[in-house]
Amino acid sequence: MMKIKNLLPSVGRPAEKDDDHPFYSLQRQMNRLFDDFFAGFDAAPKALAGSGFGAFSPSVDVKESDKEFTLRAELPGVDEKDIEVTVTPDAVTIKGEKKEEVEDKGKNYYYMERSYGAFNRVIPLAVETDADKAQANFKNGVLKITVPKAASSKAKGTKVPVKTA
């Protein structure tokens, strides 16, 4: 699992619980800085995608089966009107904005743990997909995108019979 993530530096790795130590966290951030810098320009590094620290950026899960990719993103409080999903043969882009609710005059905050802002995530897909048949569905703050794999990429290698001489 970790191996795959290492190959996908721009996707943002979840924190490991046991290395929450400040020293490791610094090391991790340095590593990520390099990863993002060398990640190329086709995939926007997550760290730079938002408008800065604390800006909202959705968490994404990607599942793969023989036929399709299933992506799921948590977008609580985002309106379906504000979500834009673009599918290209090799990547899925989720773009949108989590808007702060209507300004209420004279309100005092006690807790402010939720975050707001525009986000843009590019999720590279390892296998070529059939972008025209992709489907997106938004329900209860969870966006689900299914992208079928292209027919050509589904074909597995041809078996070659081994003969004895």
Add this chain to the structure above:
Amino acid sequence: MMDKDIQKTENVSAAERVRNVKTFVPRVDIYENKDALYLVADMPGVDEKTVDIELEKNILTISGRVENGRVDGATLMYSEYEIGDYERVFTLSDEIDRDKIVATVKNGVLRLELPKAEQVKPKKIAISAA
């Protein structure tokens, strides 16, 4: 730090549960104006049927059940969040008018309006000229 922004926090203090799933602490905003306290919680994946609000004495518990997102025959390529239930407990003061609490769920966000009791609302006292 950045990792914490995208990670959900597991609720380790949640009581032993029947369902074998993780429980997370939903992120909340709490603010007040002169009439009420508002509690807004991000709980992606819940709807009005799966969210539960309980008020016992002055302990307000919000919890939500999320169906697991298993896709048959699929393997996880990468994962940034885990699917699990939500639970968080708040202690209310007596200044809340318990009978008028309003809760709504939309797009995975739970919004609670906790109106203040009449006697604690700020009042202006008119000064009459002597």
